[in-house]
Amino acid sequence: MPSQPLTEVNPDLLDLAKEYANLERQVIIHCRFHPGLMPLPFIRIWPSTYLKPKGSEESAKLLQAFNISFYPEWQRIEFNRYHFFTLVFEGLPKDCTSFDLIEEIPEPGGFFFPNIKRNESDIYQVDLK
Template sequence: MSETIVKPYIAEELLEKIKSEIVEEKQVILHCCYKSGFFLEEKIRIWSSTYLVDRQSEHVSKLVHFENISLFPEWTDVPFGKEYWFTLVFSGLPKSCKVFDFIELIPQNDEFFQEGIVRNSSDVYKIKLDM
């Protein structure tokens, strides 16, 4: 015995409402390079108060994951005179975003900051950081 599957009818106005409420979840990945000084022992860390800020809409994307770097209050040692790479993952930026800033808001000096990052289609970036 064969059963017929009937596709349910969904009113057009309901479909439109659902479309307007869908939020695309696309993450933004920053591969960050920090180069230590030649004569100083250095330590770095990331704070949870680190964001990507859309220059046009002031939308704020939050840090959702990090790799190869410690989260405050812990520290990560950076070898003398070496480039040290770590990865940060943020919640998605709006589709309309063309340029954004990477901002670490912390209550001390030496925060990470990179302004004017031009958006690309992959939302994966390599940036060099100074403190």
């Protein structure tokens, strides 16, 4: 019986395929923040921000942020107006049904948004305070 010829796959293509698979699993959170009546409103996000799936020891780390500065830099925002920014995280476990958004920082004022219900698109909108 003739044997099937072996197909060699370029290792770089395999790495690229894995990268694309991970991209599809990313979680995107569009955030809306209102500074209230803060006289000099500034905002930033700490790289230690993560998603914590309910009932799991795993967490999804923050990969990228748009329209918000990373600690230690501050970003000035408009007084008494909404500021919109986007956070991109690693993918969540497949069996995750809800999760918390946690900005764990060594000072008061970290963002916390509990019990976000998982959806099929893994794209969410939250109002942060």
